[in-house]
Amino acid sequence: MKILIQSAALLGLILSFAPASLMADDLTPCYGRTAFERLRKRVTLEIAPGVPGLRMCDKENAQYKLYSALTLIESLTAPNEEADDFDTFILSREPWDYVYLETGTFKLESASEEVCRDRAYIVGAGDSAFRQVQVCPSIVNFSALGAAENLLHMIRHAQGHKHESCKRGLNKGAGGCDKSYLEKGANAVSAEFFVKVARDYGVSGAIEREARSSATTYFLSRFNELPLDLEDGIGLLRDDGDFVHYAGRTPRVIFESLPRESQLTAVSSTPFFIRSATCRVLMFEYDRNPKSVEDRLSERQLCSAFQLDENEEIRDFIEIPGMMCALLSESVHCRKSAGELKAHIIPVENARGFLYSRSSAFLGSLAFSIVDSSGDVVPLPLTWDEFSTIQELKAGERKIDLISIAEWSDSKEIAVRLNGDVVIFDRKSNSWSDAPALSGFKAKRLIAPFVWSPKIHEL
Amino acid sequence: MKTLSLLVLILIGLISPAGAVVEWDNRCWSDDKIERVRSKFELEVKPGVAEYKKCDWNNAYYQTLAGLVLMDLMGELNETNDKYDQAIIGKNPFDYFSSRATKIVIESSCHQALAYVRPQLSKSTVHVCPGIEDAGALYIGAIMVHEVRHFDDFDHVPCSGPHNRGVLACDSKYAEQGAYAVSTEFLVKVSRTPNLEPSIRKQARSKAITEFIQRFNSRPFDIEEGVALLNDRNKLYFYDGEKPVQVGSSPGKDYVMISSDDFVTFAGAKKKERLKFDYRESYDKDDFGYKPRYLEGLTAKEIPKFRDQSLYGKFACTLFSDQLRCISSDLKEVERVDIPSKSAVSFIYSELSGIVESEQLYVVDKSGTLYFVPKTWEELKETSSLRVSETRLSLISIGPWGDASEIVVQQDGRVMIYDWTSAQWSSAPHLEKFKAKKMFAPFYWSKKLQQL
The missing domain is CATH 2.120.10 (Neuraminidase)
Structure with missing residues (x-):
């Protein structure tokens, strides 16, 4: 079964902040007659009775979505002539060759077709009679880029490549991972396709960005053996503005000199940097060959998500399942991740930041809290239904000298104290110790897990 | 022609079997006229081809010969040697054809073609396909002169325009004087020859216009x-x-x-x-x-x-x-x-x-x-x-x-x-x-x- 790579939380955040130009529709180009006629001669497409006729450039039209996905594959010019660490050439030089060699026909099924009734995924390939790829009308819910990737992914499954359960990272215990990239399974096909799209000269900027981001997500989270020298660890924002990767040894600087007022947060382990009083959230995108912070972080609007004025001083932002919240100096604003946009606002005093970890034994019932400069902790409800009914918050009795905490290993947690020290908590001995190789390091916040290697920036 | 457009295929599929072709196409040629043409070529009829049936316009064998008879009877055509008529085939299209082709093979089945040649095997054999009986006698003449032009090493290129895009059924330019230029020139000549019936001249002109529009990737005459x-x-x-x-x-x-x-x-x-x-x-x-x-x-x-x-x-x-x-x-x-x-x-x-x-x-x-x-x-x-x-x-x-x-x-x-x-x-x-x-x-x- 195909597992969608982005978590709902990440998608929710991106969709909340993304300007219209970055919405999924921008990932479905409008192709003209020439491209269409060229494709029609290269592919056999069967349409089940009852499926609405082709309507060009109509992104709600299943036939057009399928044609646009195939045209996207067909039009890739494949600048790379040889395999490299990112592109193992499973799809050969041009992905179209893979489609052409591995499939016979595509059939767009009607919604009532059995294969389209009981599957969570959108595009299926009959395992037994694989010369026909069956596509369901729900392909309209995908962008052309997503549908193209899905087609190639499903073709790979039909060749006998199956997933295994994830053994690391945020998806640990869930299905949908492959053993390694070099094993060349369905996830490798998806990652390679996104790499090829990201490197293609002919695609739009929006498609290139999305492909690069999706390729990275695959590399970070869909292989039990991390490729590209990637290493598990945490991300730390140093109080001088450097952002570093820490894996228990000397931290490696990813980039330097973020504005001092910045705060670090993460959604599904993707780091976000909040630029206080600018209404900007900078999303770390593992971009290539960065020259400056501004080059490698894409900006998303934060204030619009909470209907805030542009000069509001936003101190922190967090998204937890079902809800996202912004922390101002005198109030906390939360809203549902999807659906209703109106924020529920509760006054607070001297808030410094959110403290959140559902897996922390140390935090226990304080899994989601607001902490102030003196260590006073105000617990927050973990669900929107509960949060939206309360009008005021009360400080708990326990003081906690932490600004962030996360799991470090099966028996240990790692945290940042209010004074910036990075410390490790041993669950068995219930004791704290300094994190190794971080002497003199003062952190503002950590995010975890955070997988990184210098090589990933070469994509 | 070597390849057949989808359009032509569709038309063929729709033409009434009850002889809906224009009147002069329906002419029943006398035995001596048929024999005169037949005697000029070696004829091979592949197994499965319907037997020769005189004056049956659904009979590919008769139709092929009838098309050649019409071309033969046209004799010398008007030649003006201008931008429309490049004077490739000379005044007598039948001579042009018969001087190049010595053998005609009536095939029982072909893949999307009305006729074809294989110059690498023979530079004098023309293969005629089922379906040619629907082309009409005039167009059979065009097909024949077209095919023998391939013996002069003129191949087709994929069509770049909307008609047959990507199909190997076009020439680059009319001025290149390839196989489509030859068949089109034949139609132009027929349309300009005063002693031919007005109806045949009109149809030839209409077909020539269609060819000028559809068969050359670089359309001639500023079309x-x-x-x-x-x-x-x-x-x-x-x-x-x-x-x-x-x-x-x-x-x-x-x-x-x-x-x-x-x-x-x-x-x-x-x-x-x-x-x-x-x-x-x-x-x-x-x-x-x-x-x-x-x-x-x-x-x-x-x-x-x-x-x-x-x-x-x-x-x-x-x-x-x-x-x-x-x-x-x-x-x-x-x-x-x-x-x-x-x-x-x-x-x-x-x-x-x-x-x-x-x-x-x-x-x-x-x-x-x-x-x-x-x-x-x-x-x-x-x-x-x-x-x-x-x-x-x-x-x-x-x-x-x-x-x-x-x-x-x-x-x-x-x-x-x-x-x-x-x-x-x-x-x-x-x-x-x-x-x-x-x-x-x-x-x-x-x-x-x-x-x-």
């Missing part, structure tokens, strides 16, 4: 792609985004420009005839195929209600204001479906559209309601009332415009362009005061082409 617009004064214009150019007139007030055909065609219900625009101020009678036969059956009461005709899939339909009437490809069955509003205006059909569903025939009525016409004969037979589309558009004609746009004529006479990328409508430039009645698209035209 441009655009649309044909009929205005409210029954004048016919060529329009390609610039100022429209008048190219002719409607044959008369009683004639309706019909939809979904391969040429600009008018149907006159009163006179029960179809007339094809001949790129001059006159018209050719279009009595090829079974559609005109159906026009013959109109009653006096039906004539004022006649609105449109369309060849669609495997059947043809006539539209009346209150009824859709379709006839099966074997001419044996007629189906009638009432139009609920009783105010049908025209058919709407587009091969590739961002406005309506592609490859779907619609009926549009005065209110802009679109009705789906069933796609198969079986479905049509089961239909008691036409399904209404959610799309409402007050259109009368629709056609392709550039790579990612469409051009339409609205029922109020305005000509509009719809851009697929932006999903925006805009007025067609230079047509602000133009009041259109109907449109035919795509339409290829140039002054030089009209001068042929």
